[in-house]
Amino acid sequence: MENFTFQNETKIIFGKETELLVGKETTDYLDTEKLGKNILLHYGSGSIKKSGLYDKVIKSLKEANLNVIELGGVVPNPRLSLVKEGIKLCREKEIDFILAVGGGSVIDSAKAISAGVHFDGDVWQLFETMEPIEKGVPIGVILTIPAAGSESSWTSVVTNEEKKRKLHFRSPWIRPKFAIMNPELNFTLPNYQTSCGASDMLAHVMERYFTNTKNVDFTDELCEATMRTIIRNTPLTLKNPKDYNPRAELMWASTIAHNGLLNTGREGDWSSHMIEHELSAMYDIAHGAGLAIVFPAWMKYVYKHDIQRFVQFAVKVMGVNKNIDPNEINLEETALAGISALEQWFKDIKMPVKLSEININESKFEEMSELCAKDSTVGCFVKLNKDDVTEIFKLAL
Amino acid sequence: MENFTFQNETKIIFGKETELLVGKETTDYLDTEKLGKNILLHYGSGSIKKSGLYDKVIKSLKEANLNVIELGGVVPNPRLSLVKEGIKLCREKEIDFILAVGGGSVIDSAKAISAGVHFDGDVWQLFETMEPIEKGVPIGVILTIPAAGSESSWTSVVTNEEKKRKLHFRSPWIRPKFAIMNPELNFTLPNYQTSCGASDMLAHVMERYFTNTKNVDFTDELCEATMRTIIRNTPLTLKNPKDYNPRAELMWASTIAHNGLLNTGREGDWSSHMIEHELSAMYDIAHGAGLAIVFPAWMKYVYKHDIQRFVQFAVKVMGVNKNIDPNEINLEETALAGISALEQWFKDIKMPVKLSEININESKFEEMSELCAKDSTVGCFVKLNKDDVTEIFKLAL
Numbered sequence: 068m069e070n071f072t073f074q075n076e077t078k079i080i081f082g083k084e085t086e087l088l089v090g091k092e093t094t095d096y097l098d099t100e101k102l103g104k105n106i107l108l109h110y111g112s113g114s115i116k117k118s119g120l121y122d123k124v125i126k127s128l129k130e131a132n133l134n135v136i137e138l139g140g141v142v143p144n145p146r147l148s149l150v151k152e153g154i155k156l157c158r159e160k161e162i163d164f165i166l167a168v169g170g171g172s173v174i175d176s177a178k179a180i181s182a183g184v185h186f187d188g189d190v191w192q193l194f195e196t197m198e199p200i201e202k203g204v205p206i207g208v209i210l211t212i213p214a215a216g217s218e219s220s221w222t223s224v225v226t227n228e229e230k231k232r233k234l235h236f237r238s239p240w241i242r243p244k245f246a247i248m249n250p251e252l253n254f255t256l257p258n259y260q261t262s263c264g265a266s267d268m269l270a271h272v273m274e275r276y277f278t279n280t281k282n283v284d285f286t287d288e289l290c291e292a293t294m295r296t297i298i299r300n301t302p303l304t305l306k307n308p309k310d311y312n313p314r315a316e317l318m319w320a321s322t323i324a325h326n327g328l329l330n331t332g333r334e335g336d337w338s339s340h341m342i343e344h345e346l347s348a349m350y351d352i353a354h355g356a357g358l359a360i361v362f363p364a365w366m367k368y369v370y371k372h373d374i375q376r377f378v379q380f381a382v383k384v385m386g387v388n389k390n391i392d393p394n395e396i397n398l399e400e401t402a403l404a405g406i407s408a409l410e411q412w413f414k415d416i417k418m419p420v421k422l423s424e425i426n427i428n429e430s431k432f433e434e435m436s437e438l439c440a441k442d443s444t445v446g447c448f449v450k451l452n453k454d455d456v457t458e459i460f461k462l463a464l
Numbered sequence: 465m466e467n468f469t470f471q472n473e474t475k476i477i478f479g480k481e482t483e484l485l486v487g488k489e490t491t492d493y494l495d496t497e498k499l500g501k502n503i504l505l506h507y508g509s510g511s512i513k514k515s516g517l518y519d520k521v522i523k524s525l526k527e528a529n530l531n532v533i534e535l536g537g538v539v540p541n542p543r544l545s546l547v548k549e550g551i552k553l554c555r556e557k558e559i560d561f562i563l564a565v566g567g568g569s570v571i572d573s574a575k576a577i578s579a580g581v582h583f584d585g586d587v588w589q590l591f592e593t594m595e596p597i598e599k600g601v602p603i604g605v606i607l608t609i610p611a612a613g614s615e616s617s618w619t620s621v622v623t624n625e626e627k628k629r630k631l632h633f634r635s636p637w638i639r640p641k642f643a644i645m646n647p648e649l650n651f652t653l654p655n656y657q658t659s660c661g662a663s664d665m666l667a668h669v670m671e672r673y674f675t676n677t678k679n680v681d682f683t684d685e686l687c688e689a690t691m692r693t694i695i696r697n698t699p700l701t702l703k704n705p706k707d708y709n710p711r712a713e714l715m716w717a718s719t720i721a722h723n724g725l726l727n728t729g730r731e732g733d734w735s736s737h738m739i740e741h742e743l744s745a746m747y748d749i750a751h752g753a754g755l756a757i758v759f760p761a762w763m764k765y766v767y768k769h770d771i772q773r774f775v776q777f778a779v780k781v782m783g784v785n786k787n788i789d790p791n792e793i794n795l796e797e798t799a800l801a802g803i804s805a806l807e808q809w810f811k812d813i814k815m816p817v818k819l820s821e822i823n824i825n826e827s828k829f830e831e832m833s834e835l836c837a838k839d840s841t842v843g844c845f846v847k848l849n850k851d852d853v854t855e856i857f858k859l860a861l
Contacts, residue, residue: 068712070479075472081729082467282709284697285717288689296682312679315465319728320682328725331716332478390787 068282068332075326077219078245081319083311085249086209089124090131092245093164093207097133100205103163106133107156107204109177111141111169115211118255124168124209136160141169144226144233144347144354145176147191153180154190157204165206167243171215171224171267171354177206178223178241191227194234203240209247212256213318214264214355216271216325218246226348232438233348248322250314258305261317262416263355265301268321269294270358272329274340277369277376277448280333287379290329294384296320301416338446339365342456345435350427359418360425363410364463369449370406374398381405385412422463432460465679465729472723474616475642478716480708482646483520483606487528489642490561490604494530497602500560503530504553504601506574508538508566512608515652521565521606533557538566541623541630541744541751542573544588550577551587554601562603564640568612568621568664568751574603575620575638588624591631600637606644609653610715611661611752613668613722615643623745629835630745645719647711655702658714659813660752662698665718666691667755669726671737674766674773674845677730684776687726691781693717698813735843736762739853742832747824756815757822760807761860766846767803771795778802782809819860829857 080088097104106128115121128135138153156162157180167177181203183190193200208218217223222237253261276290297320303313323329342365343357370377378401381387385408388401413420422428439445440453451459477485494501503525512518525532535550553559554577564574578600580587590597605615614620618639621632650658673687694717700710720726739762740754767774775798778784782805785798810817819825836842837850848856 068479068709068716070482072475072477074475078469078471079728080469082465085467282712284709285690285693285713285720288693289686289720292685292689293682296685300681312465312681315679315729316682319465323682323686323725328720331476332712 069280069334071332073327073331075219075242075328077243077326079219079248079322080245081248083249083251085247086120086123086252087127089166089207089209089247090127090129090133092247093128093133093166094131096205096207096244097164102205103161104133105161105163106135107153107160107162107165107180108135108137109141109153109165109167109169109173109180110139111173113139115168118252120168120209120211120252124166128166136162141173141176143172144351145172145179147179147225147227147229150176150179150183150190150225153177154183157184162204165204166209167206168209168211170210170212170264171217174206174208174210174215174217174243175223175225178217179225179236180204181206181241182223182236182238194225194227194236197236200238200240203238206241206243207245207247208243209252210318211252212260212264213253213321214267216268216321218243218248219322219326224344231348233344246322248318250311250318253314253318254309256308258308259417261304261308262301262418263353264321265297265317265416266355266359266413266418268317268324269297270339270362271324272297273362274337275330275333275335276380277336278333279373279448283333286329286331286333291383293320293324293329297324298384298412305416334447336446336448338448338451341439341445342459345439346427349431349435350425352425356419356425359413359420360422360463361459363406363413363420364459366406366409367462368455368459370402372449374402377402377405381408385409422460429461429464432457436460466677466731468729470724470728472616472639472725474640474723476616476645476719477642478645480646480648482644483517483649484524486521486563486604486606486644487524487526487530489644490525490530490563491528493602493604493641494561499602500558501530502558502560503532504550504557504559504562504577505532505534506538506550506562506564506566506570506577507536508570510536512565515649517565517606517608517649521563525563533559538570538573540569541748542569542576544576544622544624544626547573547576547580547587547622550574551580554581559601562601563606564603565606565608567607567609567661568614571603571605571607571612571614571640572620572622575614576622576633577601578603578638579620579633579635591622591624591633594633597635597637600635603638603640604642604644605640606649607715608649609657609661610650610718611664613665613718615640615645616719616723621741628745630741643719645715647708647715650711650715651706653705655705655814658701658705659698659815660750661718662694662714662813663752663756663810663815665714665721666694667736667759668721669694670759671734672727672730672732673777674733675730676770676845680730683726683728683730688780690717690721690726694721695781695809702813731844733843733845735845735848738836738842739856742836743824746828746832747822749822753816753822756810756817757819757860758856760803760810760817761856763803763806764859765852765856767799769846771799774799774802778805782806819857826858826861829854833857
C-alpha cells in the first residue's frame with residue numbers, strides 16, 4: 068500500500084423527497100460561511116422542467132429567501148462556451164453559491180464556472196495546465212443521473228468545442244459542499260442513459276482496480292464489492308425503471324465509485340478514460356457508451372501485463388470459474404473469459420462494445436492517438452504510447 | 465434502504481513516517497481557522513515515550529512554533545476524572561487545539577474534554593442525556609492502535625469510575641479534524657492488544673451488518689468486504705507483527721469500519737456493545753476481549769430472528785458452505801456453523817470467548833442487565849429487555 072491522504076467533506080443527503088431540503092441546506096451553508104444569498108441555478112436542456120423538479124427546487128429556494136439567477140442549457144460533454152458565460156454571469160451578479168441540478172455534465176460545468184470566477188486568466192488554461200486555484204465559488208448539487216460521481220469528486224471534465232479537446236481539471240475548491248440524491252429522480256431516465264451511467268461508474272472502479280500497487284487487499288475488496296453491486300443492480304433497474312431499490316443501490320455505488328475511497332493507497336490507471344475522452348471530443352458520443360467500447364479493448368491489449376489481476380477480476384467480479392480450486396485454474400483462459408463476460412454484460416445492458424456499432428471507422432485513429440498520448444504516454448498500469456493507443460482503437464473496431 | 469445523511473470530513477493522512485507531519489498539519493488547521501497556538505497534548509501511560517513517538521511529536525510541534533501543554537495518564541476505559549482535569553486545564557491555558565496521541569481511549573478522552581470545555585454543566589451530564597453542544601475544541605489525532613475507529617468517528621465512550629458506568633456521547637463537534645495513521649507505529653503492540661483491536665473493529669461492522677433494514681445490497685457488500693479483510697489480516701499480523709502490509713490493511717479497515725459509511729441507509733443493532741460496556745465498566749476488562757465473549761452469545765440468542773442474514777454471514781464472511789448451491793443449504797446448520805466459525809476465529813487470535821475464561825461468574829448478571837436495559841430495551845435487530853440480556857450473559861458463561 069502506498070502512503071495517501073484522503074478527505075471528502077461533501078455532505079450526502081440521500082433518499083426519498085430529499086430535493087425538498089435544498090433551500091434549507093443552501094441557507095445553512097451560506098449562514099455558516101457568512102455568505103450572501105445570490106444563487107446561480109445551473110441546469111441542462113430542460114428535462115428538469117418536464118419532470119417537475121425545477122418547480123420544486125425554485126419553490127424551496129424562494130421559501131428560503133434566496134435570490135435565484137438561472138443558467139440552463141448544459142449539454143452532455145459540457146461546453147467551454149457556456150462555462151465562460153457562467154463565469155461572466157457570476158461576476159456580474161456577485162454569485163455566492165452555484166446550485167447544479169442535473170447529472171455529471173451539469174455538475175462539471177458548474178465546477179468549471181466555480182474555478183473560473185476568481186481566476187484572472189482564461190479558464191481553459193486551468194484545464195490545460197492544471198495550475199492550482201486560490202478560491203472557488205461553493206457548489207451544491209441535486210443529482211439526477213447516477214454516473215459520473217461528480218457530486219462528491221474534485222474533478223471537472225469540460226469540452227473545448229472549438230479545439231475538439233476534452234480535458235479535466237481538479238481542485239479541492241470545486242468539490243461540492245452537499246449533494247442531494249433522491250433515486251426517485253432517476254425513475255424517468257431512458258434506459259440508454261441508465262446504462263451509460265452504469266458503464267461510467269463501473270469504469271471508475273476498474274480504473275482504480277487495475278493497478279501495479281501491491282498489497283491492496285482492503286481496497287481490492289471494496290472495489291470488488293462496488294463492481295458486483297453495479298453489475299447486479301443495473302439489469303434490475305433496466306427491467307423495472309421505477310423500482311426504488313436497485314436505483315438506490317446504483318446511485319449510492321456511483322458516488323462511492325468516484326469519491327476517492329477506492330483508490331486510497333493505490334495507483335490508478337485512467338488510460339481508458341483518456342482514450343475515451345478523445346473519442347467523445349471528436350465524435351460527441353456519450354461517455355459511458357465510449358467506455359463500454361474502449362475498456363474491453365484496453366483489457367485485451369494489456370491483460371498479460373498482470374494476468375493474475377485479470378484472473379482475480381474474472382473470478383471475484385464476473386463470477387467466472389468461481390467454484391474451481393484456484394490452483395486448478397487456467398490463468399489465460401480465465402482472464403480472457405472475464406473480459407468476455409464483461410463485454411457480454413455491456414451487451415446485455417445494450418451498450419455498444421465496438422466502434423463500428425456507432426459508425427466510427429479508423430479514419431481519425433492516428434489523430435486521436437496523437438492527441439491522447441502526445442509526446443508522452445497515458446496510463447499507469449501499462450504506459451501506452453500513441454502506437455499502443457492506435458492498436459487499442461483497432462481492437463475496438 | 466432508508467434515507468440517510470452522510471458526512472465525514474476527517475482528513476486521513478496515512479502511511480509511513482506520517483507522524484512527522486503533525487506540526488505542519490496542526491498549524492495549517494489553526495491558520496485556516498484563525499486560531500491561536502496553544503495545544504493540549506493528550507496521551508496515555510507513557511508507551512509513546514518508550515517508543516520514541518513522543519520525542520518526534522514534540523519536535524514537530526516545536527518546529528511549528530506551537531505552545532504545548534501536556535496531559536498524559538489516560539488508561540483503557542478512559543476515566544471521567546482525567547476528563548475533568550483536562551477540561552480545567554483547557555480553560556486555564558486557553559487551549560486552541562487538542563492533539564490526541566494514542567489509541568481509542570486517548571482519543572475518546574480528548575473528545576470528552578473537547579465537548580466539556582465550552583459546556584456550562586458537568587460533562588457527565590452530556591453522556592447521560594446526549595444533549596447537543598454548541599461548540600467543541602478542535603481535535604487532531606495520531607493513532608497508535610487500530611481498533612475503536614474513534615479517529616474519524618463522532619462518538620466518545622467514557623467511564624465514570626465512581627458510578628461504574630460506561631456511557632457514550634456523540635456530536636459533530638468532536639469529530640477529529642485530521643487523523644495521522646502510520647501502521648509502523650503498531651509494530652510494537654503486544655499481540656493481545658492487536659487482537660483486542662481486531663475484535664473491536666470486526667464488532668463495529670457486525671453491529672451494522674445485523675439489521676432489519678431490507679434492500680441494503682451495496683452496504684452489505686461493503687460490510688462483508690471489510691469483515692473479510694479484518695478476518696484475513698489479523699492472523700497474518702499476529703504471526704509477523706512487524707510486517708507493514710497486513711498492519712496497513714487492518715489499520716485502514718478499522719477506520720472505515722466506524723466512519724459511518726457502512727451504516728448508510730441501514731439501521732444498526734449495537735446491543736452487543738451496550739452489553740459489553742456493562743462488563744467493562746464493572747470489571748475493567750479490555751473492550752475487544754469483552755466483545756469476543758458477548759458477540760457470539762448474542763448471535764446464538766437472536767439468530768432465529770433472521771436466519772437468512774446469519775446464513776449470509778456464514779457463507780460470505782466466514783466462508784462456510786460457500787461452494788454449495790444456496791438452494792441446497794441447510795439454513796439452521798449453516799447459520800450455527802457461521803457463529804462457530806467466528807468463535808473459532810476469536811480463539812485462534814487468542815481472545816477469550818467465555819466469561820469463565822476471564823474469571824467472571826454470574827454474581828453481577830442481574831445488576832448489569834438492569835443497568836443495561838433499565839426500564840427499556842437495548843438493540844434494534846432484536847429489542848432485548850433485561851431478562852434477555854441476562855440470558856445472553858448466561859450463554860457467555
